[in-house]
Amino acid sequence: MSTFSLIWANLFRNPTRTSLTVLSVVVAFMLFMLLRAIAAAFAGGVDLAGVDRLVVSGKYSAIDSLPISHVRQIQAIEGVDLATHQHWFGGIYQDPRKFFPKHPVPPETYFEVFDELIIEPDVLARFAATRVGALATVSLAERFGWKPGDIIPILGDIWVKEDGSRLWEFELVGTYAYPPERSGGDEFLLQYEYFTESVIDHGKDAVGWITVRVSDTDRANEIAGTIDKLFENSADATRTATEDQFRRQFAAQLGDMGFITTMILTAVFFTIVLLTANTMTQALRERIPELAVLKTLGFTDSAVSLLVLGEALMLCLIGGVVGVILALFLEPGLNAQAVAFIGNFEMTPLTITSAIGLSVLVGLIVGAVPAVTAKRLTIVDALRQR
């Protein structure tokens, strides 16, 4: 027998109570992971967004589209190095639940502006040369087991084709990837050229937003002002922001929801922690004579106190680890749902580490009162309680 097995044995004193306590800790940590993922998604890309890039979108709503002619006009502005554009596509692949974002883009400029994306030159060349060509991120291709040459059918929901058909078919020409420090989740790119030629009339010659690379980062503010001024009095006024601001502006529409969710989850988390602390404190009461016996046998006040703390730690750590594992199992599903709206919904190693760290902290908090009680316990008084 070891001290560890003494702690372990105590966890099995009342298996029902222990299981329920562990279960509530598990739930608390699943919530925590979810919370972190949501928070991270809302703050997505903050430190990675290139300061040399600006995003131009509709002035009044990030989802209003802009005329393609804006791109040419912006490109002509002094200080603009290169402009590219993306668009909303929507669409259903097989089943609405198998969601992933799809964007029509111009192959030539897109990968030049987003030069951190990793793509083989020949894949890019094939994308540019194939009218119905499409690219998937590596993760997306893996998710559905797609191979280059596969035909990917997408049912248009926002966009119907000119001929009235809703079926879009793309040929996967290859994959690209986000750099390791910035995983971009699932994403699907199709040729803008093909899109605008095939789409129903009212969808033609429009883009969702324009991304601009500036030649001099110090002039980013000035250039943003110039762009917005240029379209100030047109029917399609713009709002130019950094990528980060753009994402946040868009997220702000969901932000209130995010805030409320965060508040609720936080409240639930702390309620669970408090309940666990209460359970542990109550459970300790029945054991006071036993702890007195340990002290009688020569275990010091600190040793007994550490035993009690060790139990709380073990309980919370088990709950934390199980909670994290369950959350990781849920992640792919959540990610697919969220990535289009709030960016990258992902549980990073940092989230996992902080969850485990937090479970240790919770263990310390939950075990604090019992540990102090155990430490202060005087043998003579405790034995008289019998």
Added chain:
Amino acid sequence: MTALVNCRNVEKSFTKGKQTVEVLAGINLSIEEGDFLALMGPSGSGKTTLLNLIGGLDHPTGGEIEVNGKNLNALSSKALARWRSENIGFIFQFYNLLPVLTAQRNVELPLLLTKLTRGQRKKNAATALEIVGLADRGKHKPGELSGGQQQRVAIARALVADPKLLVCDEPTGDLDRDTADEILDLLQTLNAEHGKTIVVVTHDPKAADHARHTLYMDKGKLAEAVSM
């Protein structure tokens, strides 16, 4: 024989709020090594209190206690804990075993505080269980044992670190006559054959038959032994 326990003018009072209860009023007592002493007396006379002081579970409010050449007054509570683990075996009325541990592990518990290896601890625990006649019950939890068996396990636990002094507070108080006699016989054997010095607080007049000496306590004072 030398005195293993020396109490000089030991006083103990408990203070609760403004009230102070004087429980022990100047106890002078010396217990020889190898003695088997029965301590009797009415309820509330202070027997348990005195036993706890001798066992180093509490500090006296006055006087001095010396056990096995050590002045207990001088020890901090941490030092006292260590001292207890090496010098005293405790046996209680309600056995006080840990319900989550098997008999074997209950007996092994005090050895966690020693430098013995895992193997040695196991072996010593097995030996102690054998001495109390429960070699075959090591794997059982306390809940699966009778009262008498649980008390034997408790005795094995008290023995396992090989202390000189066993202090027992009403060890047969919760047992029927026959089982009580078995436990008293066992204590007598430990005294006679293993050389353990034993102090037993008891209400059981038959316990006195097993002891070498009997002392009576009343209102916090020791009375002369009355031979029966």
